[in-house]
Amino acid sequence: MKNRIIFSLLFVLSVTFSASAKQDKYVKHTVAQGETITIIAQKYKVTPFDIYKLNPDSQNGIQLNSVLLIPPSSAEPTVIPPKQTQPKNNSNPTTHLVQPKETLFSLSRQYGVSVEAIKEANGELLKDGLKIGQTIKIPSGEASKETYEKPPLEKPVQAPKETPKSVVKSEPKVEAPKGNVAYHIIEPKETKYGISKKYGMTIQELERLNPAIVSDFPVGLKLVVSGNAPAVASKPAVSAEPIKDKPAVVNPGSGKKYLQEYVVKPKETIQSIATDFGITEAELIQLNPELKKGIKLGMILRVPMGEKVNVPKKEQGNLMKNLNTNARKQLALLLPFNISKIENDTVNSTQARLKKDKFLNLTLDFYSGALMAVDSAKVLGMNIDIKIFDSQETKSNSNVAALAQQNNLAGMDAIIGPFYQANVEKLAELVESTKTPVISPLSKEIGKKFTNLYQSMPSLEQMRASVFQYMKSKGGNIIAVVDAKKGSVKQYLQEMQSDTKLVGLSAKGSFVADSLRLHLQKDKMNYVLLASESTGMILAMTNAMLAAQKDYQVQLVIMEPNETLDFEEISLTRLTKLKLLYPSLSRPNETVEANQFDTKYKKLNKIIPNQYAIRGFDVTFDTLLRLSQEKTFEETIQADASEQIENKFDYTQNTTYGYSNNGIYILYYDTDLTIKEAL
Numbered sequence: 321m322k323n324r325i326i327f328s329l330l331f332v333l334s335v336t337f338s339a340s341a342k343q344d345k346y347v348k349h350t351v352a353q354g355e356t357i358t359i360i361a362q363k364y365k366v367t368p369f370d371i372y373k374l375n376p377d378s379q380n381g382i383q384l385n386s387v388l389l390i391p392p393s394s395a396e397p398t399v400i401p402p403k404q405t406q407p408k409n410n411s412n413p414t415t416h417l418v419q420p421k422e423t424l425f426s427l428s429r430q431y432g433v434s435v436e437a438i439k440e441a442n443g444e445l446l447k448d449g450l451k452i453g454q455t456i457k458i459p460s461g462e463a464s465k466e467t468y469e470k471p472p473l474e475k476p477v478q479a480p481k482e483t484p485k486s487v488v489k490s491e492p493k494v495e496a497p498k499g500n501v502a503y504h505i506i507e508p509k510e511t512k513y514g515i516s517k518k519y520g521m522t523i524q525e526l527e528r529l530n531p532a533i534v535s536d537f538p539v540g541l542k543l544v545v546s547g548n549a550p551a552v553a554s555k556p557a558v559s560a561e562p563i564k565d566k567p568a569v570v571n572p573g574s575g576k577k578y579l580q581e582y583v584v585k586p587k588e589t590i591q592s593i594a595t596d597f598g599i600t601e602a603e604l605i606q607l608n609p610e611l612k613k614g615i616k617l618g619m620i621l622r623v624p625m626g627e628k629v630n631v632p633k634k635e636q637g638n639l640m641k642n643l644n645t646n647a648r649k650q651l652a653l654l655l656p657f658n659i660s661k662i663e664n665d666t667v668n669s670t671q672a673r674l675k676k677d678k679f680l681n682l683t684l685d686f687y688s689g690a691l692m693a694v695d696s697a698k699v700l701g702m703n704i705d706i707k708i709f710d711s712q713e714t715k716s717n718s719n720v721a722a723l724a725q726q727n728n729l730a731g732m733d734a735i736i737g738p739f740y741q742a743n744v745e746k747l748a749e750l751v752e753s754t755k756t757p758v759i760s761p762l763s764k765e766i767g768k769k770f771t772n773l774y775q776s777m778p779s780l781e782q783m784r785a786s787v788f789q790y791m792k793s794k795g796g797n798i799i800a801v802v803d804a805k806k807g808s809v810k811q812y813l814q815e816m817q818s819d820t821k822l823v824g825l826s827a828k829g830s831f832v833a834d835s836l837r838l839h840l841q842k843d844k845m846n847y848v849l850l851a852s853e854s855t856g857m858i859l860a861m862t863n864a865m866l867a868a869q870k871d872y873q874v875q876l877v878i879m880e881p882n883e884t885l886d887f888e889e890i891s892l893t894r895l896t897k898l899k900l901l902y903p904s905l906s907r908p909n910e911t912v913e914a915n916q917f918d919t920k921y922k923k924l925n926k927i928i929p930n931q932y933a934i935r936g937f938d939v940t941f942d943t944l945l946r947l948s949q950e951k952t953f954e955e956t957i958q959a960d961a962s963e964q965i966e967n968k969f970d971y972t973q974n975t976t977y978g979y980s981n982n983g984i985y986i987l988y989y990d991t992d993l994t995i996k997e998a999l
Contacts, residue, residue: 347390351382364390418454425950430536431458449646502546506539513958517598517973519545520624584619591789597623601816614818638960639945645701649947652729654711654737656683682932688925689936702948711738718743730754734943734953741765748773757953761939769977776939776981783903784879786984788817796847799839801861803852804829831857833864840872849877853884862894877901900989906966907985908995914965938964
């Protein structure tokens with residue numbers, strides 16, 4: 321089967337899965353001195369937005385001698401309307417020129433009208449969905465604020481005094497504070513939620529400082545993000561005055577964050593406070609080193625300025641209910657087939673290569689699952705073009721840069737891949753200027769942060785934190801048995817989970833049963849965390865736990881995979897009696913839908929799908945669903961979680977850059993020899 325897939329790739333990698341097979345002929349134009357996008361558009365009898373669609377980077381300006389793709393001439397150029405003011409009370413609709421990556425949902429938010437009202441006002445014009453360059457009617461009467469429509473500012477290209485050796489990537493537009501005021505300039509695809517999170521404030525506070533954004537959110541508008549806007553009173557800080565004798569915390573790329581004091585309340589934990597203020601536990605402890613000794617009621621902590629973050633509960637299943645199949649989207653998959661190596665391998669046959677190349681097998685499994693997702697998208701009528709590219713990657717090299725330049729990947733609506741973290745970060749950097757979402761499908765590493773990078777695999781830190789969050793939510797007594805060889809685990813517990821009770825070991829480093837009993841409590845569940853790969857220690861500890869079951873509630877816990885538990889010496893019966901609890905990226909799924917997936921996959925591929933095939937389906941189908949909404953991709957990330965065959969996608973925005981997936985399952989071994997989800 322995989323032989324067939326490899327041979328088909330030689331053809332597939334050169335085509336696009338699409339509902340339309342029309343191929344347009346484009347003209348390459350080299351920018352001359354004094355030219356603007358408008359001048360170039362007039363020269364070729366196209367609209368500026370036709371050029372922006374093919375060359376998204378040109379919205380940020382064009383450079384001398386840069387090359388633009390020009391589409392075939394359309395019937396008549398669309399005239400860009402001048403700045404328009406929407407009357408406060410007027411039944412006559414205003415007009416809007418559709419720009420790249422705008423949606424009916426974003427326009428409804430911008431003008432304060434419903435999506436249905438816009439559709440009704442435009443009738444047949446929107447029958448095939450919203451298209452760039454269309455002039456549509458916006459019904460008035462529902463909004464009371466002035467809204468403006470303006471094209472990107474253009475400046476004629478001037479010859480540089482010196483030819484730069486390299487182009488330096490620009491940072492987010494944040495102006496230095498004047499006195500106690502700091503500003504931020506809105507960039508394409510930014511949202512109120514993202515900006516408020518970046519500066520440690522609420523959306524309501526951002527709107528209070530900037531009344532103009534209540535009903536409008538135009539790119540290029542200067543926002544007040546710290547201090548007082550002219551003639552606008554700022555909101556008082558929570559709990560206490562800002563700390564004046566402590567240095568401000570600076571997060572890379574996120575601007576300066578001012579601090580305030582916060583008093584610890586009953587039943588609050590390090591994790592709950594960090595979550596409330598939109599930072600990680602490590603960042604909270606960095607601000608408050610005294611937390612390494614534990615958290616106490618009444619402690620005064622340093623936290624980011626602003627109110628607690630009120631994160632709305634995400635709903636499952638909304639993505640399937642609200643499909644928008646009108647607007648056509650583009651998704652690229654960059655997968656490491658490394659076809660050139662296969663073609664140039666004159667020693668090994670394809671069959672022989674498949675037997676020894678585990679990485680190629682993993683790639684083909686992921687790809688087979690992704691194809692199943694594409695097929696499901698077609699059945700549901702999703703209007704998405706799928707482009708597949710060979711990333712030709714190793715851990716330290718890839719052809720990502722060439723692919724991005726040759727195939728205008730910055731113009732994609734989303735990209736899945738590459739596999740290795742360094743390569744996916746490189747791609748995110750290359751397309752960050754257009755805020756194109758880049759989804760890392762398999763890497764658990766945490767490296768450089770980019771605003772458009774989505775880590776779909778939870779990190780080790782997230783996995784550890786999730787199991788502790790579960791145990792604390794149950795009011796459990798948490799005890800840990802840590803092997804002397806697990807120094808990093810002990811350090812993590814002391815710094816991040818300081819209320820965990822550590823069981824003492826003998827002078828030789830062996831487990832002592834009496835030491836465990838000293839920490840057990842009769843009035844609650846005793847979660848005993850195991851951090852050892854020693855068969856002897858595991859047997860001794862579990863023996864002590866089984867004996868303690870007569871008098872106490874005990875449950876065995878691990879916070880990361882432990883292969884020693886799979887050895888024959890550690891019986892499955894022992895683990896089920898202690899109801900082994902652990903965090904997992906995936907869950908067992910015996911639903912009708914999951915069984916149908918397995919049956920269909922086996923019929924196509926003559927084998928049951930493994931974890932990588934299912935991962936390929938889940939990541940790809942989640943992305944396809946998010947692209948098929950009225951909202952933008954980022955807006956779906958902020959509002960909706962999704963659960964597929966075995967994987968959950970519940971993204972949260974990091975305090976620095978990008979998004980991480982918190983879709984983690986807490987599972988346990990039940991006494992009926994099945995694995996169940998802990999609730």
